[in-house]
Amino acid sequence: MAYTEEELKKELETKEYEYGFYTDIESDTFPKGLNEDIVRAISKKKNEPQWMTDWRLEAFRIWESMEEPEWANVNYEKPDFQAISYYSAPKKADPNKTLDDVDPELLEMYRKLGISVDEQKKLQNVAVDIVVDSVSVATTFKKTLAEKGIIFMPISEAIQEHPELVKKYMGTVVPKTDNFYAALNSAVFTDGSFCYIPKGVKCPMELSTYFRINEGGTGQFERTLVIADESSYVSYLEGCTAPSRDENQLHAAVVELIALDDAEIKYSTVQNWFPGNAEGKGGVYNFVTKRAICEKNAKVSWTQVETGSAVTWKYPSCILKGDNSIGEFYSIAVTNNYQQADTGTKMIHLGKNTKSTIISKGISAGKSQNSYRGLVQVGSRALNARNFSQCDSLLMGNECGAHTFPYIEAKNKTAQIEHEATTSKIGEDQIFYCNQRGIDTEKAIALIVNGFSKEVLNKLPMEFAVEAQKLLEISLEGSVG
Amino acid sequence: MELKDKLVSSFIAFEDNVDVEHSVHDIRTEAIKNFEAKGFPTKKEEAWKYTSLNNLRKIDFSLFPKTENTIEYKDVKQYFLHEIDTYKIVFVDGVYSSYLSETTHDGVDICLMSAALTKDMYKPVIDVYFNKVASKDESLTTLNTAFSKEGAYIYIPKNKMPKKPIEILHFSTGNEASLLLQPRNLVVVEENAEVQIIERHQSLTDNNVLTNAVTEVFAADNAIVDIYKLQNDNANASLIDNTYIDQKNKSVVKVHTFSFGGKLTRNNLNFYQNGEYIDSIMKGVTILGEKQHVDHHTLVHHIEPNCESHQDYKGIYGESSTGVFNGKIIVDKIAQKTNAFQQNNNILISDKATINTKPQLEIFADDVKCSHGCTIGQLDEDALFYLQSRGIPIKEARALLMYAFANNVLESVRIPELKSRINALIANKLGVSLGFDL
Numbered sequence: 001m002a003y004t005e006e007e008l009k010k011e012l013e014t015k016e017y018e019y020g021f022y023t024d025i026e027s028d029t030f031p032k033g034l035n036e037d038i039v040r041a042i043s044k045k046k047n048e049p050q051w052m053t054d055w056r057l058e059a060f061r062i063w064e065s066m067e068e069p070e071w072a073n074v075n076y077e078k079p080d081f082q083a084i085s086y087y088s089a090p091k092k093a094d095p096n097k098t099l100d101d102v103d104p105e106l107l108e109m110y111r112k113l114g115i116s117v118d119e120q121k122k123l124q125n126v127a128v129d130i131v132v133d134s135v136s137v138a139t140t141f142k143k144t145l146a147e148k149g150i151i152f153m154p155i156s157e158a159i160q161e162h163p164e165l166v167k168k169y170m171g172t173v174v175p176k177t178d179n180f181y182a183a184l185n186s187a188v189f190t191d192g193s194f195c196y197i198p199k200g201v202k203c204p205m206e207l208s209t210y211f212r213i214n215e216g217g218t219g220q221f222e223r224t225l226v227i228a229d230e231s232s233y234v235s236y237l238e239g240c241t242a243p244s245r246d247e248n249q250l251h252a253a254v255v256e257l258i259a260l261d262d263a264e265i266k267y268s269t270v271q272n273w274f275p276g277n278a279e280g281k282g283g284v285y286n287f288v289t290k291r292a293i294c295e296k297n298a299k300v301s302w303t304q305v306e307t308g309s310a311v312t313w314k315y316p317s318c319i320l321k322g323d324n325s326i327g328e329f330y331s332i333a334v335t336n337n338y339q340q341a342d343t344g345t346k347m348i349h350l351g352k353n354t355k356s357t358i359i360s361k362g363i364s365a366g367k368s369q370n371s372y373r374g375l376v377q378v379g380s381r382a383l384n385a386r387n388f389s390q391c392d393s394l395l396m397g398n399e400c401g402a403h404t405f406p407y408i409e410a411k412n413k414t415a416q417i418e419h420e421a422t423t424s425k426i427g428e429d430q431i432f433y434c435n436q437r438g439i440d441t442e443k444a445i446a447l448i449v450n451g452f453s454k455e456v457l458n459k460l461p462m463e464f465a466v467e468a469q470k471l472l473e474i475s476l477e478g479s480v481g
Numbered sequence: 482m483e484l485k486d487k488l489v490s491s492f493i494a495f496e497d498n499v500d501v502e503h504s505v506h507d508i509r510t511e512a513i514k515n516f517e518a519k520g521f522p523t524k525k526e527e528a529w530k531y532t533s534l535n536n537l538r539k540i541d542f543s544l545f546p547k548t549e550n551t552i553e554y555k556d557v558k559q560y561f562l563h564e565i566d567t568y569k570i571v572f573v574d575g576v577y578s579s580y581l582s583e584t585t586h587d588g589v590d591i592c593l594m595s596a597a598l599t600k601d602m603y604k605p606v607i608d609v610y611f612n613k614v615a616s617k618d619e620s621l622t623t624l625n626t627a628f629s630k631e632g633a634y635i636y637i638p639k640n641k642m643p644k645k646p647i648e649i650l651h652f653s654t655g656n657e658a659s660l661l662l663q664p665r666n667l668v669v670v671e672e673n674a675e676v677q678i679i680e681r682h683q684s685l686t687d688n689n690v691l692t693n694a695v696t697e698v699f700a701a702d703n704a705i706v707d708i709y710k711l712q713n714d715n716a717n718a719s720l721i722d723n724t725y726i727d728q729k730n731k732s733v734v735k736v737h738t739f740s741f742g743g744k745l746t747r748n749n750l751n752f753y754q755n756g757e758y759i760d761s762i763m764k765g766v767t768i769l770g771e772k773q774h775v776d777h778h779t780l781v782h783h784i785e786p787n788c789e790s791h792q793d794y795k796g797i798y799g800e801s802s803t804g805v806f807n808g809k810i811i812v813d814k815i816a817q818k819t820n821a822f823q824q825n826n827n828i829l830i831s832d833k834a835t836i837n838t839k840p841q842l843e844i845f846a847d848d849v850k851c852s853h854g855c856t857i858g859q860l861d862e863d864a865l866f867y868l869q870s871r872g873i874p875i876k877e878a879r880a881l882l883m884y885a886f887a888n889n890v891l892e893s894v895r896i897p898e899l900k901s902r903i904n905a906l907i908a909n910k911l912g913v914s915l916g917f918d919l
Contacts, residue, residue: 395847413829417857
């Protein structure tokens with residue numbers, strides 16, 4: 001055999017984070033710490049109207065009265081919220097400049113990441129709203145979208161240009177009081193994306209945002225708001241990679257999706273932030289609140305591939321408020337070395353004839369801990385609610401853990417709920433079978449893992465599926481024989 | 482006075498009546514300290530998320546019943562498995578009733594905890610086993626430990642098997658307006674030994690009764706233990722049943738729980754597999770109506786390799802009843818080749834009934850097969866129509882389907898008379914008479 005298990009393990013451990021580099025851009029950074037003045041300063045910096053400043057301040061006061069949650073199945077050193085700088089903007093950014101004016105250093109960074117803006121623009125038919133640290137530096141395809149009446153812009157611009165929409169919807173799905181990190185985000189969010197699809201419009205291209213954390217010691221607090229008006233459709237992609245840093249970095253985003261009557265939103269995420277090195281040092285803390293609300297006949301589909309971050313705490317959820325609405329959740333979470341992931345979904349059935357599907361695949365290797373935590377709740381008026389959940393875990397090596405915490409609460413007799421979960425390892429006979437046919441062990445594992453994850457990978461848009469498959473391979477190469 | 486304070490302060494009075502020289506005294510003192518620190522569990526605790534004890538805590542329970550409440554055998558005959566001969570350990574309001582009981586020391590010890598805790602001849606067994614597997618941390622278990630005095634004591638030596646099954650019955654007469662009972666049982670089954678135990682709590686009036694029972698079971702190598710728990714109590718009776726089971730190599734322990742009644746029933750069933758090639762089996766049928774509440778909490782801790790566990794719980798919930806199932810499987814790092822299965826199927830037959838279920842896996846070993854399945858659904862409309870089209874009235878048709886639903890749990894009941902007894906209870910609960918057994 002070409003590889004022994006030992007060699008494979010060694011290779012994996014020494015495999016450096018591929019995207020671990022640091023781009024030196026002069027940043028306009030706030031002093032560390034958080035108080036009302038900082039919140040006001042962020043608001044001022046963003047040139048926000050008074051109502052927005054008040055909204056932030058209220059969130060800040062709520063946050064101050066809250067305590068950091070402890071219930072997740074993860075252990076980590078609590079971030080010191082006074083040691084974080086809450087605003088950092090690349091200095092050379094100018095909202096009016098075109099793609100040609102973009103800082104060549106930044107373009108170089110994207111090139112390394114393999115997501116050339118030009119390429120995407122021309123070849124992949126993707127409009128990219130790039131966020132580096134906190135300010136958007138390039139927005140493409142805006143014109144094409146504008147013709148259809150689609151609004152796709154950084155949320156800070158949306159607050160200026162479409163205050164009525166922002167005011168109406170922001171905080172309606174994830175209220176300021178929702179949880180510790182959502183309150184923090186509401187107070188200090190610096191940027192993010194805003195998207196509005198008008199009535200009856202089918203968005204002609206996949207909308208995409210790439211978030212990165214760049215400046216050391218800065219947290220990133222994005223706020224994404226996607227509104228699909230009646231009978232519209234949008235597919236939104238979000239991809240993440242972060243440069244390698246020693247210090248733990250905090251990321252607390254809030255994503256709100258609003259699908260009005262008959263609308264459909266497809267939200268896909270590939271998350272590959274720095275997971276820390278083989279000793280578990282460094283890495284990003286990813287504490288995200290994602291939630292969608294579905295009105296009548298609406299459909300929201302979450303797809304996520306989670307391979308990065310040292311600690312992940314993320315539950316994209318659907319509130320199925322309208323009759324006949326549909327919620328879907330497809331997830332692959334891969335953990336290696338000392339990574340910890342506590343992720344899953346919540347499906348809240350409130351309307352009649354609502355349906356939800358949950359497919360969750362967890363793969364744990366090294367010394368990592370991977371948890372699925374989910375809630376399926378059927379309210380007493382949710383007639384004929386239907387849910388199917390499947391949570392499969394794959395364990396590689398005997399030092400990792402896989403956990404499932406599914407909560408199922410039914411208050412209606414017409415509810416039909418099925419939940420299945422399995423835990424297993426890659427069968428020796430499966431690998432033997434591949435070896436026998438001339439496929440080496442590493443390829444065999446990739447093959448089996450791909451097969452294991454196929455149900456979820458299939459749900460990703462084409463260009464993301466390729467990237468995701470690559471990520472799976474990088475994260476797991478040679479984990480176990 | 483808060484029930485907690487009342488309990489803590491009456492511990493001193495309790496101590497006056499027991500032997501404080503005995504080694505168990507330290508265990509009791511330690512336990513009351515823990516309970517005093519922790520108090521009753523609240524809904525804020527994850528394990529009690531769906532079950533609240535608040536209403537029970539408001540009741541002014543009497544802790545030490547007046548002695549000697551006699552009842553006639555004919556009045557309670559129906560609660561015994563009288564079709565067959567059994568050993569019986571019977572308690573009336575927490576006090577042993579020698580009149581109703583049938584104990585033995587013939588090769589095996591089937592007798593009383595109070596005797597075992599005071600007589601020197603039992604000391605070697607008590608020292609080795611008492612309070613060894615029960616939690617020293619969980620507040621209700623430690624509450625029981627602090628007041629442990631009476632209950633069943635069963636010791637089956639190597640290669641022995643009692644001639645007949647053992648019935649443990651707890652009656653409450655209702656002579657007290659509200660009564661708190663805390664029976665403490667110890668079951669030790671040595672190598673190659675076997676035992677069958679039927680446990681029942683029954684109140685004879687509608688007065689408030691709260692039972693906080695703890696049973697410790699030790700199954701040595703190759704031991705076989707069958708425990709049947711029958712829970713069909715009155716509308717004001719509540720039961721918190723804590724069972725701790727320690728298993729050694731190749732032992733097989735089966736626990737069947739049949740929950741058909743009571744106001745609030747909480748079953749904490751904990752299996753610890755301290756050996757290899759162990760099989761742990763948990764089965765349950767729950768049929769509830771009115772405002773009843775049943776909470777099944779199971780834990781299987783796979784500590785050693787090559788073991789199996791099987792869980793199968795079926796629930797049918799009507800009227801305003803609430804069902805909770807929380808099954809937890811932990812597989813330790815060295816427990817390779819573990820096979821753990823968990824199944825929880827539920828039928829809701831009323832608009833006001835609620836089910837909360839949380840099957841939970843925590844796995845640290847890679848070469849394992851673990852799965853859990855959970856469903857919530859209704860009776861199959863097509864099957865109902867089929868039966869009706871063949872002249873079976875809707876009520877019987879429904880009952881027939883529910884019978885079928887519960888069937889595979891009953892299949893493993895090894896005492897035929899008990900099986901038909903449970904069949905009758907199910908038929909009664911569903912309000913039909915089918916004229917046949919499953």
